[in-house]
Amino acid sequence: MASLLHRLGAFSARRPFAVLLAWVFVLAAAVGGMASLSRPLSNEFEIPHSEFGRVLDELGQEIPQVAGGTGTVVVHSPDGFTADQRRALRDTMTEWEDLPHVTAVLDPFKLQRQLDGSGDQLDRGLRKLTKGQEQYDEGRAQLIGLENWLADHPDDATPALEQQLADGKAQLADAGEQLDSGWATYHAGKTLSDAGDGVSFVSDDGTTALVQVRFDSQTQQLDPAVLERVPETGAALADAGIRADYGQEMTASREVGGPGEVIGVAVAGVVLLVMLGSLVLAGLPLAIALVGVGVSLTLGIATTQWISLQSMAPVLGMMLGLAVGIDYALFIVNRHRHQLAALADESDEPLDEERIRASIALATGTAGSAVVVAGTTVVIALAALAVSGIPTLLQMGMLAAFTVAVTVIVALTLTPALLSLAGRRAIPRRRRTTRSGRARDGWPQRWVGLVTRRPRAATALVTLVMLVLAVPALSMRLGLPDGSSEPQDSTAYRAYERVADDFGPGANGPLLLAAEYDAPVAEADVVAAEAKVARAVLAVDDRVSVLPIGTSDDRRTIAFQVVPAEGPSAESTVELVQGLRRLAAGDEPVHQTSSWLGLQDVIADADPTGDELLGDGVSLGLTGATVANIEVSERLAAALPLYLTMVIGLSLVLLTIVFRSILVPLVATAGFLLSVAASFGAIVAVYQWGWLGALFDVHDPSAVFSFMPTLLIGILFGLAMDYQMFLVSGMHESYVHGKDARTAVRAGFASGARVVAAAALIMVSVFSGFIWAEMTMARSIGFGLAVGVLLDAFLVRMTFTPAVLSLLGDKAWWLPGWLDRLLPNLDVEGAALAQRLERERTESEAPAEEPARELTPVS
The missing domain is CATH 1.20.1640.10 (Multidrug efflux transporter AcrB transmembrane domain)
Structure with missing residues (x-):
């Protein structure tokens, strides 16, 4: 080569x-x-054969209006919305409806009136049912009195009285059935009303409203230019005194540089x-x-x-x-x-x-x-x-x-x-x-001299520092960034914060739940079916509300919106998704920890298992952006051990070939694992715990970007092997040329330390530039790589490695003869090249030989 x-x-x-x-x-x-x-x-973060994707596809076929993407526009008027402002908002919503790929724009004031009106309808229904119950009880009492009188006066019984009693019983039975049906419908409606009590589209003080813009595809799949038309069109709202902020799904930065x-x-x-x-x-x-x-x-x-x-x-x-x-x-x-x-x-x-x-x-x-x-x-x-x-x-x-x-x-x-x-x-x-004419010793010579004089202390100190830095990694949670991770001066962050303040943090990441029935639900039983699913969902912790949002034409699928107690990246939201999965599977009890919705009696009478809460013939499926993010994170976490094993195996094989040694690859791999663990710990401390958040612009600590660990392992491994190559190859070259093991470590380090230090500082500088990038996802990766390279280059490669190799001495460069013959020789240090060039130079400088005399054949 x-x-x-x-x-x-x-x-x-x-x-x-x-x-x-x-x-x-x-x-x-x-x-x-x-x-x-x-x-x-x-x-878009695509996952093949995902559960959320399957449910979303089925919803797209059964209830298209709820399966498409949804963008949130948060409109705010400090003194409440005037008539002129509402008119301006309606005009803008009409313009939004005319935009490409927009299927509907939901008027928040109309939706809020419907929610408020449902409570009034329930109250009217309760009064009507109460009056009907009183009339039923009164008629029943009269029939019982007539029946008792006839029993006491059999001689006075006439056919007319007996017929009157029979007719009254038949009418009372019909009235009882209607009353039972009315009460069942009322209780189902009351259950749904209470279950959706946390849902609103206009804040309590009337200053903020949520406008939902529905698209025909998921927002991640749409051309960014299509999504940008929404805020461009909404710019006219400012003239009416309305502040409009747009959710992350429509404004997430896609800038490559900054x-x-x-x-x-x-x-x-x-x-x-x-x-x-x-x-x-x-x-x-x-x-x-x-x-x-x-x-x-x-x-x-x-x-x-x-x-x-x-x-x-x-x-x-x-x-x-x-x-x-x-x-x-x-x-x-x-x-x-x-x-x-x-x-x-x-x-x-x-x-x-x-x-x-x-x-x-x-x-x-x-x-x-x-x-x-x-x-x-x-x-x-x-x-x-x-x-x-x-x-x-x-x-x-x-x-x-x-x-x-x-x-x-x-x-x-x-x-x-x-x-x-x-x-x-x-x-x-x-x-x-x-003065003696010798080159002065620089910092590489002084540093490696110090490390190799105290190799045990250097090894122990580096290991201790790296393990301490790695401690936060034990609590690492993975997730995808939401609006809270956006820059504080961005419209996405303002929208997220205003929704969290006025409607609850869970409103930023609602879940989409699909109930699929084996047979069509009778039209008269739809409300009861919705109530049954709502009761089952309410038996799961960490939810605020559940609200039916659509029914398929064949009434075999009903869609629900479930609002978590906390934001999309919160740990409790992950637990909610896991609880709903258990509910759908029906394999574990679902524990009810609160009964603030007034459903104590209904839930207490139900057996706390998913199957019995839901009944037979119905299955649940979860989807939505929040569920997709959780499933992506779970899939990545599951793939991480296999990937790390592959990288470690690659490291051992490659370094064994390059350095012709058994122990050098093990030392290099151990150092790499220390660097990775310490980098993970630093990322968790900053981005999940919020340490030094002001310095790194982490204003809302949350889960760690789910792609980061896998990417960090792959990239940091490659970069760590770069520095291992340029430092240890010099040590190996010195050892092969006859120097003793410790001297070879010092000589090789001195020859390559300056360039490795400069290269590491350059990488740290480049990666650090991404810590404050416009794209949220790039920040933690830039930070992790900057920290990882800094620790790996200066602590692992330039301290831990020479110290351990100095301790190992000649053993560091031992390789069994049979393995040496089996492995290919890459000549990374250029020894064969140097020999060839030296041979060519020697031959070119040697005096030309007299040409041999041509022999003439003798006839």
Whole structure:
């Protein structure tokens, strides 16, 4: 591999303009493809064979009006809505109804009147039933009196009196049946009224109202331009003095870049400038990263012509592409500069172009080999996300892997070309020396000396720090971000907060419940059936209300809205969903902890099992955005152990091949697990517990983004192996060349620590730029990667690893002979390449031999 990369570097160095123009052409073609082929990105998190998807599809066929997406518009008037304001709102709702994909706009004031009117109807019905009951009781008493009189006076009984008694009994029986039916209907209606008591569309003080805009598809599946028409049309409400805020489902940010990312790249540029001491060289890795990201992302977005791409995928690709692009180019540039420094020290004569190009080719062959292995590691780790079985996660992983692969190719071809154009400007200044002429020891020598002198203490201290940081991870909860995670100055956050304040936090994430019957429900029994389901749902904890919202034409499906006690990401909402699942399965008791709805008698008489509360012939299904988010999180959590096992296995196999050792891969993997655990702990402390929330703009702590753990494991594994490669390969090279184990650790560390430290700081800078991104989902990932890289590079790779390898001594590099013969030799350090080049140089400098005399055959 090193020889092949050496030839590639030599070609690029000899023809820099051709290589540069080729990449300019590729970038232009990719941009053109994106401009002509791209389609809007999606916010949908798809899960094949999901329960919520099945229920949603069935509802879409049976009750289409409740199965489509719903957007919430929160309208507010500080002094209450005047007649003119209500008229302006009605006009705007009419305009919303005319928008594409909008199926209905629900008037909140009309809905509130219907809710209030249902209570009045119940009161009137109760009065009518009470009067009817009194008349029934009075008639029954009269018949009983007549029957008793006839029994006491049999001689006075006449056929007319007996017929009157028989007719009265028949009429009383009919009246009793009607009265029983009336009372049953009343109690069912009262149950539904009480069950929906927490539902309202206009706040108690009359200043806030909820407008529901219904679409023909889920909002995540719609073109963002369609959703944006709603707030654009609603801008006219401000002229009437109405404040309108729009829910997250219509306004979630899909921006790929922002000022935070620019600042992160700028900080990375400063680190490069300090390390390389030249604007030209500092700009080179940045150019490599930008070209790699530009080509890969534009090509990836162009594929949206054929496939749906989740909006988070380009953000992840850009985040990772910028970081590894800068780092990979830096590794090659740094190797080239070290070689030029050595050549300059050998001779005071200026270096000619041929020697500079030879150095570029050698740097590409040696450092480029490590870049290929490191990049391949990242690509494989990201491609392995396919084991999750979740298409959205696979999209993220594949686009990020494609970005890394393209960036590796750009680094291996464009970096040599630009270094060739830089020429002598890549030669570093002469190193500072002591009076004796020896190079001064820098911080790498001092640090590794301290670590290897106290290896046990260093190992114990790092392990303790990482385990303490990992403690919060024990309480990690997974979920998808809701409106409370949006920036505080955003309309989505204002809408979320106003709904929570005026209508309860659960109104931000209602559940959709479908009751499916084996046979059609009689029209006269629909209310009773609705009441029976409502009673069953009320037997589950953590709910506020349940309200029927639609019945299919064949009356075999009834849809309900269940409002949780807390917000969509709250732990109690997850428990509510689990309780409703148990209710549907009928395999566990459902415990009733409160009877504030006045249904004590009804529920107390029912056996507390789902089957008996619901009865036979009916099954329940759950769906809706909140249920989908919970199911996505559960599926991701279930796939995490398998993915982590695959990554660990990959780590052991790859590092065994590269370092020809058994213990070095185990040490590297143990360090990786420490880094992952500590990163998870830091994320939970900040985003779930709210520690340092003001610093990281976490105003409403909630569940951790459910995709974050899986993505963090894959990406951090690849990056950790990068640093392992560049640090430990130097140690291995020194050991192979005859140095004792401890000296080899020190020498290898000193040769690679500066570039690894700079690379880590660059990655931390780039990832930190996403902590304050517009897209909420990118924040915790950026934070987790920044913390993970910082801990892994400086505590694990630069402290824990040299300390443990120093303790192990020669044992660290032991490999059974049979395994050594079995494993392929990747020549990552370029030893075979160096031998070949040395042999070619020796042969070229040797005096030419006299050509052999041609022998003439003797006839």
